Amino acid sequence: xxxxxxxxxxxxxxxxxxxxxxxxxxxxxxxxxxxxxxxxxxxxxxxxxxxxxxxxxxxxxxxxxxxxxxxxxxxxxxxxxxxxxxxxxxxxxxxxxxxxxxxxxxxxxxxxxxxxxxxxxxxxxxxxxxxxxxxxxxxxxxxxxxxxxxxxxxxxxxxxxxxxxxxxxxxxxxxxxxxxxxxxxxxxxxxxxxxxxxxxxxxxxxxxxxxxxxxxxxxxxxxxxxxxxxxxxxxxxxxxxxxxxxxxxxxxxxxxxxxxxxxxxxxxxxxxxxxxxxxxxxxxxxxxxxxxxxxxxxxxxxxxxxxxxxxxxxxxxxxxxxxxxxxxxxxxxxxxxxxxxxxxxxxxxxxxxxxxxxxxxxxxxxxxxxxxxxxxxxxxxxxxxxxxxxxxxxxxxxxxxxxxxxxxxxxxxxxxxxxxxxxxxxxxxxxxxxxxxxxxxxxxxxxxxxxxxxxxxxxxxxxxxxxxxxxxxxxxxxxxxxxxxxxxxxxxxxxxxxxxxxxxxxxxxxxxxxxxxxxxxxxxxxxxxxxxxxxxxxxxxxxxxxxxxxxxxxxxxxxxxxxxxxxxxxxxxxxxxxxxxxxxxxxxxxxxxxxxxxxxxxxxxxxxxxxxxxxxxxxxxxxxxxxxxxxxxxxxxxxxxxxxxxxxxxxxxxxxxxxxxxxxxxxxxxxxxxxxxxxxxxxxxxxxxxxxxxxxxxxxxxxxxxxxxxxxxxxxxxx
Numbered sequence: 001x002x003x004x005x006x007x008x009x010x011x012x013x014x015x016x017x018x019x020x021x022x023x024x025x026x027x028x029x030x031x032x033x034x035x036x037x038x039x040x041x042x043x044x045x046x047x048x049x050x051x052x053x054x055x056x057x058x059x060x061x062x063x064x065x066x067x068x069x070x071x072x073x074x075x076x077x078x079x080x081x082x083x084x085x086x087x088x089x090x091x092x093x094x095x096x097x098x099x100x101x102x103x104x105x106x107x108x109x110x111x112x113x114x115x116x117x118x119x120x121x122x123x124x125x126x127x128x129x130x131x132x133x134x135x136x137x138x139x140x141x142x143x144x145x146x147x148x149x150x151x152x153x154x155x156x157x158x159x160x161x162x163x164x165x166x167x168x169x170x171x172x173x174x175x176x177x178x179x180x181x182x183x184x185x186x187x188x189x190x191x192x193x194x195x196x197x198x199x200x201x202x203x204x205x206x207x208x209x210x211x212x213x214x215x216x217x218x219x220x221x222x223x224x225x226x227x228x229x230x231x232x233x234x235x236x237x238x239x240x241x242x243x244x245x246x247x248x249x250x251x252x253x254x255x256x257x258x259x260x261x262x263x264x265x266x267x268x269x270x271x272x273x274x275x276x277x278x279x280x281x282x283x284x285x286x287x288x289x290x291x292x293x294x295x296x297x298x299x300x301x302x303x304x305x306x307x308x309x310x311x312x313x314x315x316x317x318x319x320x321x322x323x324x325x326x327x328x329x330x331x332x333x334x335x336x337x338x339x340x341x342x343x344x345x346x347x348x349x350x351x352x353x354x355x356x357x358x359x360x361x362x363x364x365x366x367x368x369x370x371x372x373x374x375x376x377x378x379x380x381x382x383x384x385x386x387x388x389x390x391x392x393x394x395x396x397x398x399x400x401x402x403x404x405x406x407x408x409x410x411x412x413x414x415x416x417x418x419x420x421x422x423x424x425x426x427x428x429x430x431x432x433x434x435x436x437x438x439x440x441x442x443x444x445x446x447x448x449x450x451x452x453x454x455x456x457x458x459x460x461x462x463x464x465x466x467x468x469x470x471x472x473x474x475x476x477x478x479x480x481x482x483x484x485x486x487x488x489x490x491x492x493x494x495x496x497x498x499x500x501x502x503x504x505x506x507x508x509x510x511x512x513x514x515x516x517x518x519x520x521x522x523x524x525x526x527x528x529x530x531x532x533x534x535x536x537x538x539x540x541x542x543x544x545x546x547x548x549x550x551x552x553x554x555x556x557x558x559x560x561x562x563x564x565x566x567x568x569x570x571x572x573x574x575x576x577x578x579x580x581x582x583x584x585x586x587x588x589x590x591x592x593x594x595x596x597x598x599x600x601x602x603x604x605x606x607x608x609x610x611x612x613x614x615x616x617x618x619x620x621x622x623x624x625x626x627x628x629x630x631x632x633x634x635x636x637x638x639x640x641x642x643x644x645x646x647x648x649x650x651x652x653x654x655x656x657x658x659x660x661x662x663x664x665x666x667x668x669x670x671x672x673x674x675x676x677x678x679x680x681x682x683x684x685x686x687x688x689x690x691x692x693x694x695x696x697x698x699x700x701x702x703x704x705x706x707x708x709x710x711x712x713x714x715x716x717x718x719x
Contacts, residue, residue, distance in 0.1 A: 005468050006706075013470045018477040018506035018554075019703030021469040025425055025497065025504050026707070027690045031057050031683040033497040035420040037401060038063075039101065039325050040374050040393055044215070045108035045154070047333065048381040050391055051085075052403065053092055053103065054420060061681025063092045065104055065113060067126070068417070070389070070405065072380040082418065085126060090135070091116035094324075096148035096164045096180075097207075097603040098648050098678065101323025105159070107152035112138065112159055112187065119146045121161075123187055139185050139198050142167065146178075147185075149324040151211045154218050157188040158251045160211040162324070163198070177602035182208045182223060184243075184252040201243075201255040207232070207603070209324060210276060216283030219243045221255075224274055224287075229606035229614075233320040233488055233518065233525065235271035238263065238287055263305050267293045267522050275321055280331035286339065288318040288328065294521045297329050297341055299356055308339060310359045315343040315350075316519050320488050327374050334379070334388050340364075340408075342372040344519065347435040347493075353408065364406075367413050369394040371492040373401055389414065395494030397432045421497075428467045431503035433460035433493040433511070440515075440542040455527075457539040458513040458520065460493045461547065464506045471506065478557035478701050479547060481581075482511040483540050483573070485564035487532065487611070488525055490517045501690060505706070508553050514539030514569070532611035533576075533593075533625035536569045541580045556582065557701050561693065563587035564649060564678065568627075571638070571657065575627040578635040583700040585693045587641045588649045588678060591657035592629075593622040601647055631660035637667035637714070639696045641689050643676030667717040669696055 006014050006022050036055035043049040051067040065085045086092050093116040094103040104113035109127035113135075114120070120143070122135035139145065144167035152159045165179040181203035202208055205225035209232065214220040219242050226236040241258035245251070265272045267290065274289040286299045286308070295318040297308040318328040329341035337356040342349060351366040366372070374393040390406035402419035406412070440457045464477045471477065480502050484491045491511045499509050513519070515535040516528025528535045540560060547553045558581045562570040567589015574584045590596050597608050597615040613621050623629055638661060642654045651672060661668040671692060673685045680686055691709045698705050699714060 013468055015472055016469050016506075017703055018464060018471050018475065019698060019701060020706055021464075021466050021504065021506045022706035023466060023501070023504035024429060025501055027501065027687040028683075030497045030501050030690055031686040033400060033421040034681075034683070034686055037393060037403060037418065037420060039103065040327075040376060040391065040403060041104070041106055042376045042378055042391065043106045043108065047377070047379040047388075049106070049109075050376075050378060050403070050417065051104075051106055051111075052418070055681065057681060057683035057686055059088065060675075062088060063103075063116075064088075064090065065092050065111065066418070067106075070378045070380050070391070070417070072389075072414075085111060085124065086113060086135075087132075089117070090122075094146055094148040095119060096146045096162060096324070098601050099323045099603070100148060102149045102325030105150035105152050107154065107156060110152060110156055110187070112150055112152060114147050114150075118143050121147050121150075121185060138187055149209055149211065151213055152187070153213060154215065155249070157249070158184050158186045160184055160201070160213065160221065162208055162211075163200075177605065179203060180205075180207050180602075182211060182255075186251045188250050197251055199252055199254075201252060202239075202241075202258075209321065212277045212279055212285075214279045214283045214285075215281055216279070219245070220283070222277035222279070222285055222287075224277060229609040230271070231320075231488065231604075231607055231610070232275065233273050234269075234610065236274050237261075238274040238277060238289075240285075261287075261300065261305060262303075263289055263291055263298075265291050267291060269522060269526060273522075275318055276326055276328065278329070278331060280336070281333055282336055284331070284337060286329070286331060290316075290522050293523055297339055297354065308354050308356050308359070309361060313343060313345065314521065315345040316521060317341055317343050319490070320486075320518050320525075322486070322489060327376065328372075330376050332388060333377055340375060340377065340390060342366070342375065344371065344492075364408065364411050367394070367404070367406075368396045368398070370396050371494045378405075391417065395492075397493050398427060398430055398495055400495045400497070425495075425497070425500055425504070429465060429500070429504050430495070431462040431465040431500060431509070433462050435459070435493065436461050436510075436543075436546070438543055438546040440539050455515070457515055457542065458517070459543045460491065460511045460513075461552075462499055462503050462509040462511070463552070464503050464508055466504050466506065469506070476551070476554040476557075477506055477508045478559065478697070478703075479508045479510065479544055479553035480697075481540050481544050481558070481560040482509065483514065483536065483560060483562035483566040483569035484511070484517070485562065485566040486518075487514070487516045487528055487536055487565045487569070488518055490519045498690065502694070505694070506703075508547070510543050510547060512540050512543045514543075529610050530613050532565075532608075533568070533572045537573045537576060540569060540573055541577050544580060559583040559585070559697055559701075561585035561587065562589060565590060567649075568593075571627040572625065574636060574638060575630045575633045578633050582636050583697050584636065584638045585641070585696070586638060586654065586657075587680075587689070588643060588646055589640075589654070590649055591627050591653050593626045594619065595653055595656075596649070597622060599650055599652075604648070628656050628660060631657065631664055634661065634664070634666060637669075637696070637700050637717070639669040639693055639712070640671070641680070641692075642670070642672045643678065643680065644672050644674050645676060646678045648678040662715055665716050667700070667714050669712050669714050671712070
């Protein structure tokens with residue numbers, strides 16, 4: 001970040017309107033900072049080896065597997081250097097559920113991954129003496145198969161995974177959706193480059209996930225499954241079974257003794273969402289479940305389901321499984337019946353070590369982190385009998401997510417293992433979030449303390465921050481409201497360069513965890529059922545008006561943006577609450593709920609049943625809440641961004657709305673990115689999206705960006 005400060009001979013900040021401030025954080029810096037760390041993984045057989053996937057916007061969004069050996073100190077020397085195992089053209093991604101996740105696994109140096117271009121599974125031996133190692137394709141070599149959630153058996157003769165079969169979709173037959181199954185894939189024949197065998201073990205559920213193998217009894221497995229119309233955060237069943245091997249013990253030929261773990265619901269919904277089955281080294285099974293409203297760690301004691309802590313903490317210990325591979329807790333290797341996990345309560349991160357038999361917890365200082373997205377344990381090389389260390393993917397309000405090594409015995413961070421975005425923004429330019437709890441209600445107005453039973457919603461408020469500038473006296477900043485996607489997801493207060501791009505230029509930002517967001521228990525996340533388009537819209541409007549009531553933002557310069565379902569919340573807010581906002585931006589957002597119900601992919605094909613109601617039985621409700629039918633209500637300009645290969649929200653969703661706004665004569669812009677899916681991963685597109693939106697809002701709010709930004713065509717704008 002080499003942007004020079006504005007010319008100013010005095011020690012006082014420059015006086016300039018909000019929005020016109022020069023910032024050291026460029027859109028190109030944001031794109032570089034979009035380099036991501038996903039799916040950390042520790043080799044179970046060699047627990048001093050850490051792997052992860054890095055997403056690289058500068059390589060067109062390609063994802064690659066990196067890894068390193070961990071020493072006790074965490075230092076990177078010639079023996080501990082970061083190694084790339086899947087150089088270009090390999091792209092480690094999976095299309096299962098369209099959102100993917102858990103696209104690889106490692107066991108004793110054997111690495112199996114899913115390749116994006118052909119959806120195939122590939123094997124390489126990271127311990128091979130000859131380099132480079134050429135990956136060998138596994139399975140039937142059918143490009144209609146997609147794979148995810150891989151677990152390599154300790155025998156190294158086969159693996160278990162989720163397979164999504166698209167071979168009969170769209171062939172004119174009866175198959176409307178792909179078939180999801182738990183399968184076994186042989187890897188023992190891969191060294192001779194022969195095509196190995198695949199065996200379907202479970203295919204009688206709409207979805208399966210997270211196969212876990214008991215290391216003490218390697219024929220025992222656990223996994224979870226669910227059926228439409230539920231999502232995995234609504235209702236799942238936790239299953240156990242035994243692998244039946246062939247005569248040579250090379251691959252399972254079936255699964256026997258399959259039984260569900262009895263978990264009785266005590267929450268208002270009568271349903272239970274059970275996730276993340278995981279065995280410890282002694283064969284004890286642990287998992288996350290929410291029979292008492294919050295996602296919480298549980299274990300099996302005989303046939304009894306037992307909470308790992310005696311009293312329920314009013315916080316979720318997990319996130320919804322939009323992508324595979326979530327790991328919010330980990331059993332320790334060297335301390336039996338001990339778990340490490342984390343949760344956020346009242347805006348504060350808690351990192352704890354649970355003694356399961358004693359049902360007690362020791363709190364570990366969580367450094368300056370505000371959120372932990374993944375954690376695992378390693379045994380540093382040369383200290384196999386010593387205390388294990390934590391590997392944590394964590395972030396703070398000042399730093400984006402990175403990988404850290406944490407000493408449990410010392411209760412402190414040993415080192416930062418890997419940070420792809422080390423050039424962080426100077427702290428004097430960093431806007432630090434304040435978690436606000438604001439009143440709201442179903443009428444979409446600001447609730448008052450005197451109201452009967454006012455609802456509460458949550459958000460992170462970021463004030464404009466730039467030491468180079470101050471605004472003219474008597475002026476207030478414009479506000480950008482962010483409505484996150486999902487909607488069953490959440491935002492955190494971890495450093496986000498996209499938000500800092502706006503705050504360092506003079507915008508205030510409020511990132512809203514509206515009703516339906518996760519992290520606050522089942523009751524809060526189900527508040528949006530079946531009120532999608534009402535609860536989320538009202539909460540976003542209330543967040544903006546709450547900040548207006550506190551004299552923190554300009555009432556006449558309120559804007560809103562969102563992506564995916566957050567884009568729908570944005571469009572619905574602009575349509576059904578036109579008096580609130582003056583500008584909006586939709587990133588691959590939904591405009592027609594009926595089109596969504598008809599066109600979306602299998603994973604979310606029944607999601608709207610919970611969010612809105614059954615379709616087509618409640619077709620009228622879908623129409624009533626679809627912005628496309630009420631474009632005449634809109635009274636402000638909107639800019640749309642869309643990937644042309646998006647299968648989750650197709651471009652038709654945006655184009656229908658754009659054409660409607662054109663017909664009404666409202667200012668509108670539409671930018672479509674070739675080769676992008678549901679989300680933008682290429683650096684040039686990330687840059688253009690951010691700059692175009694900022695330039696567009698400048699035209700609407702009357703500020704002139706300090707950056708040299710290419711103009712955007714605004715149809716219908718009268719200057």
